[in-house]
Amino acid sequence: MGLRLFSIRCDVTEITPRLAEVEADVQGLVEAHMETMLGVRFLASEYSTGPVHGGRIDSLGLDENGSPVIVEYKRATDAGVIHQGLFYLAWLMDHRSEFQHLVRDRIGAEAAGRVLWSNPRVVCVAGDFTRYDVHAVREHRRSIDLVRYRLYGDDHIALETVASVAGHAGVPRRRRGAGAVAASPRRAAGGAMADLSAAVGEVLLGLGGDVAAVRRKQYTAYRRLRNFVCVPPARQDKLLAYVKVHPGAVDLVPGFTRDVTGLGHHGTGDLEVQLRSERDLERAGELFRLAYAGA
Incomplete structure (x- = not known):
């Protein structure tokens, strides 16, 4: 049996889990509290990778150890979320100075000088993942975290790490x-x-x-x-x-x-x-x- 949550304020009432109505709701909630939820300092939202690359990274951040972090969100299950994150990670590794300028502007020169490029991360936050997703991250040589979310009522969100791979470091x-x-x-x-x-x-x-x-x-x-x-x-x-x-x-x-x-x-x-x-x-x-x- 999976986790069941009950309110005991008045009568005992089960609070059923649900997905967000749209992906942007999850993104906005996590970005507003990213350091508390993920241990990542928020840097930018919908970051453009330029006209040649033609994409937007949902969220950019810097974790507790100075590793660059790309966060991609999906409302429910989406087979493309891991590949999308890795696609943007390849761009990021080719644009290190641009990222360090972003860190310098948002956090400061000291943090920009301590960016850990040996262990960049991709965090995928989605309604769910398949066993094929879990297998796929274990085959890659990058740091990837799969995080399942659920909303409970209007005041609670649950985050569960489904898979976490360390990468090179x-x-x-x-x-x-x-x-x-x-x-x-x-x-x-x-x-x-x-x-x-x-x-x-x-x-x-x-x-x-x-x-x-x-x-x-x-x-x-x-x-x-x-x-x-x-x-x-x-x-x-x-x-x-x-x-x-x-x-x-x-x-x-x-x-x-x-x-x-x-x-x-x-x-x-x-x-x-x-x-x-x-x-x-x-x-x-x-x-x-x-x-x-x-x-």
């Missing part, structure tokens, strides 16, 4: 048994942290088939539709993970978890988790799962 999984290699007397502390970092990546990627890993110089972001954990390079004695769980929702443990709201750090997430051993990684597992569920 994925971080390889650790070799099986890599963490079981005994350290030699000459092994540096940094090597132990490298093993711990690999173990953290394996745990985060193992939370679900829709987890993508995006590597930046300052951190590696693990995301579904949006980031849920960011891991900077390991220090000599510990590994830090910034987790998207509200610090007020958990019991903070000195030396293990810390509220870094408003404090500068690389990546996203207001809960800092300090990892020094595999045991700490086990302790962090529930926090990682909470962040994954909320992403």
